[in-house]
Amino acid sequence: MGNIIVGIDIGASKVTTVIGQVNKIGQLEIFGQGMEQCNGVKKGVIVDIESTSNSIRLSVQKAESAAGVKVNSAYVSINGIHTSIVNSRGSISISNDNREISGKDVERVLYAARSINISEDREIIDIIPRQFIVDGYDEIIDPIGMAGLKLEVDADIITGKITSVQNIVKSMERANLKVDGLIVEALATSELAPTQDEKEMGVILIDVGAGVTDISVFRNKNMIFNESITVGGDHITNDVAIGLKIPYSEADRIKKEFELALTTLIKNDQEVTVIDINENKKKTVKVSEIVEIIEARVFEIFSLCKELLEKQKIKGDFAAGIVLTGGGISYVEGCRELANEVFNLPTRIASYKLDIVSKPEYSTAAGIVKYIASHSKGNSFGSEVKNQKQKAQKKEASLLKRILKIFT
Template structure:
């Protein structure tokens, strides 16, 4: 049995847990899935630990029941709110008699590279070695065993707000689970929905969730930029409710029933009967009346995303396409046309069948599994799970290596 990895996506609308097993070539077979409504997260940030913990507990229980496993530890996403990517380089001399690079040399060059001053309210959440350079020869993935006099490393250090990290750890602890590592959400989503070619050539990933839209830019196989906009699918619902003066639930029902973001796609603009704000009366509205509202908000989200990228000096020449993800946009027709209007380049919508999941809501959790399987050293990635019946340990206990401050870094390096 391959190693079992558990990924939990704590989102504004829901908590999604996936239990996967690495079968071959980092291919993951999903053993269990659990989705639970979440009320404790606002705009991607945990605001109610108890409520978030309840959602985590329930979603993990559902996934565990499906897989026949009880889960004790998992990897969790961290949203790109207040996250920074710091690119660092470090060079050391190789002093051994035969100048052969050892594991210790690799550890030392990395540790010195990430030994940086960071503000007190921030902490390192991940480090991503980009490349090693031995005597000027670059693009080396693993320098151990090579011969050289100078070893250089280029690394991306990802830092986040300590309070955000601590609230994730606390919610997991309250749910009775240990954290094996944190995975930055765009890295997870990118792993799930983008191709290696897209990431190499340059691509923008726009993930519209319930409370936030994450905008990320990948190029040369790396995450170069990510930022969150505090607007998501729930704001579309709110706009419909306010614009038509109807209850929020009714607006949500309309949005999910018609799944349209472009008035030009309406085939038959008939009148439909909706509840009034008081819920006591009914009134008629045209389909185009509410689709116009959706269209305006979705267009605005893309316009803000585009402006944010331009402000960060990322222009249309830097990327070859845009990929849309997140349940806030993937279900609605017309989303890609609106994005194409704003970005003026080809846009595609993430396809959950290609990822091997049943719902796009699970894309981030699926990405966590893929990211962990691809980036954490062989045998080190597995989570602690036990077979529910018969009682037998399926995986050896793991998790003691978890260090609250550096989370999964130790696992990646050693």
């Protein structure tokens, strides 16, 4: 089964799996989706391998039975807490008799670009060419087949903390799955949340998850910034629990019942019955009391994002404004207005209705499928998937080798 790609997103609240492919006209086709609650990740870090691998196994099983296949390997997301981007240039001479640039040359130049100094606790997990330069002519997307003497590449080298990478690999292995590659979460999410035009014009993508908010900036289609802060939707729940002195589960329930983050949008400030934390008896609170707490935390999350961009001197034109995604804010009315107030930029919530993804929770896993398909230029970079009768296709062993080959 060629070119079927399996994407797994390990989030703090859930693991999602998407089995799919991108067809000849560039559309994403999904064969199976699976979601399973996850308790093994805290603040974006795997803290319990056993529990994480169980969630992976169950999430994959659900997607497998929907797609009618058996999955042996998958591409997995890694969040911005564990990754960083370094820009690098690689340069080689073309030595073929006819001076025609081949796939092998592209592989060589990408290999040259990866000779950067990285600290001992990090490893390269992805190489993204921004542009190729042939004999001084830049902005070349695909140099294969061109004639030239010198081939250069400007590439983003993505490094990840070795321990974080190992914990992902271990959790996958315990679930009897091999890792095809690691994809930075923001890059995967950006395949579906912002449009190509928005990424070209300049856009800030804010993904509020359970324990982590991921901020990334795209301009001229490239990701120019990606960082994570360790606050997310679960902190909203926590604030509601503490503020109203009610159990966490009760806070989560009412947060999801009202799905509101702006007091000015309250239509009916009714009294709501909740369970008190101490005496386990019931009490009433007003909707405005709940929403006030949510509003303060969402405002703070956006303010922290803004501060981070300012601190890193990410300025300039964000002509396409802000795109919001992630379970922490996607369902909550008023988030758009709050982001607009903080950033003073046009804001929209990513819509997944146009795509086949049924829920925003699947956007990162589905984005992985799209990312791998669009970066492999038609080469077979599928995951190891088989149906009952077929033997699984054998994959190349080295992760880096596959990263390099994906662009050639």
